[in-house]
Amino acid sequence: DAKTTQPPSMDCAEGRAANLPCNHSTISGNEYVYWYRQIHSQGPQYIIHGLKNNETNEMASLIITEDRKSSTLILPHATLRDTAVYYCIVRVQYQFYFGTGTSLTVIP
Amino acid sequence: SAVISQKPSRDICQRGTSLTIQCQVDSQVTMMFWYRQQPGQSLTLIATANQGSEATYESGFVIDKFPISRPNLTFSTLTVSNMSPEDSSIYLCSVLGGSMHEQFFGPGTRLTVL
Numbered sequence: 005d006a007k008t009t010q011p012p013s014m015d016c017a018e019g020r021a022a023n024l025p026c027n028h029s030t031i032s033g034n035e036y037v038y039w040y041r042q043i044h045s046q047g048p049q050y051i052i053h054g055l056k057n058n059e060t061n062e063m064a065s066l067i068i069t070e071d072r073k074s075s076t077l078i079l080p081h082a083t084l085r086d087t088a089v090y091y092c093i094v095r096v097q098y099q100f101y102f103g104t105g106t107s108l109t110v111i112p
Numbered sequence: 113s114a115v116i117s118q119k120p121s122r123d124i125c126q127r128g129t130s131l132t133i134q135c136q137v138d139s140q141v142t143m144m145f146w147y148r149q150q151p152g153q154s155l156t157l158i159a160t161a162n163q164g165s166e167a168t169y170e171s172g173f174v175i176d177k178f179p180i181s182r183p184n185l186t187f188s189t190l191t192v193s194n195m196s197p198e199d200s201s202i203y204l205c206s207v208l209g210g211s212m213h214e215q216f217f218g219p220g221t222r223l224t225v226l
Contacts (some may be wrong), residue, residue: 036213046114047204047217048155091154098143098208099170100215102155 005033007094008103015109018088022079024106026092029073037068038093039077041086048091051077059111082110114139114207116218125195132191133221135205140185141210142208145215146178149202158203161188161202 009027016022028037034080036055040048052059054075059066065078079086089105115138125131135144139167146158159167159180167180181189192199209216 039145040215044218045149045202047206048215049221050216051203053213098212099145099157099160101157102147105154 006034007096007101008092010090010092010103010106011060011067012104012107013107013109014081015111016079018084018110018112019081021104022077022082022108022110024075024077024079024092024108025102026076027074028092031072031094032096033072036095037066037072037075039064039066039090041088042105043088043092051090053095078085084110084112086110103104114141114209116205116207116216118203118205118218118221120221121219122222122224124226126226127136127196129195130191131195131223132189133203133205133223135188135190135218137207138184142184142185143207144188145208146180146188146190147204147206149204149220151200155204158190159184184206192223193221197225199223200225 034065038053039051042048042069052064068075089107091105092103094101117136144161147155149155157170158173159169161167161180161182163182179191202222204220206215206217216226
């Protein structure tokens with residue numbers, strides 16, 4: 005059973021913020037949310053993770069709702085190199101369970 | 113961070129044969145993972161491989177089909193046995209970094225079964 009659901013695709017204009025949603029309504033209290041991206045079938049790359057609080061790093065921000073049933077990954081200023089498949093992941097103990105992914109296309 | 117290599121990078125195999133995929137890490141790690149990514153699909157966890165114990169398989173995956181070895185803290189193998197065209201996928205290994213938060217992935221092995 006899928007632990008996360010994501011829209012299959014999104015477009016974003018270059019330079020604008022990309023907001024990628026994820027639903028994880030069955031998440032347990034001690035399970036983290038992770039975001040990875042995959043470019044051209046390379047190995048997935050880590051972006052960010054969080055448990056309850058919003059998180060920000062040099063790549064992105066992660067906004068988690070108070071009930072923890074959904075989250076949003078924000079790429080503040082999307083570039084063409086951000087075109088990739090973005091995966092929302094729920095971590096159960098040490099295992100990562102990937103969602104179906106959102107294919108983000110950044111448009112010039 | 114961890115640098116991971118996989119061999120082979122790709123292979124084309126005949127139905128009914130077996131292929132062993134190797135995963136080498138540049139540092140000692142406790143936990144290694146094997147994933148399958150079917151064409152156009154997301155990643156599916158096959159099993160968790162810890163050194164010194166048997167691998168733990170996810171639902172839908174069995175040891176007879178996907179035997180795994182973990183002889184030391186830097187190496188693991190995954191064998192895809194008695195292959196069929198449905199086994200055509202990219203197989204990726206990953207490791208959990210020292211922070212125990214970030215997984216690092218290998219480049220993958222692209223397998224085509226004819």
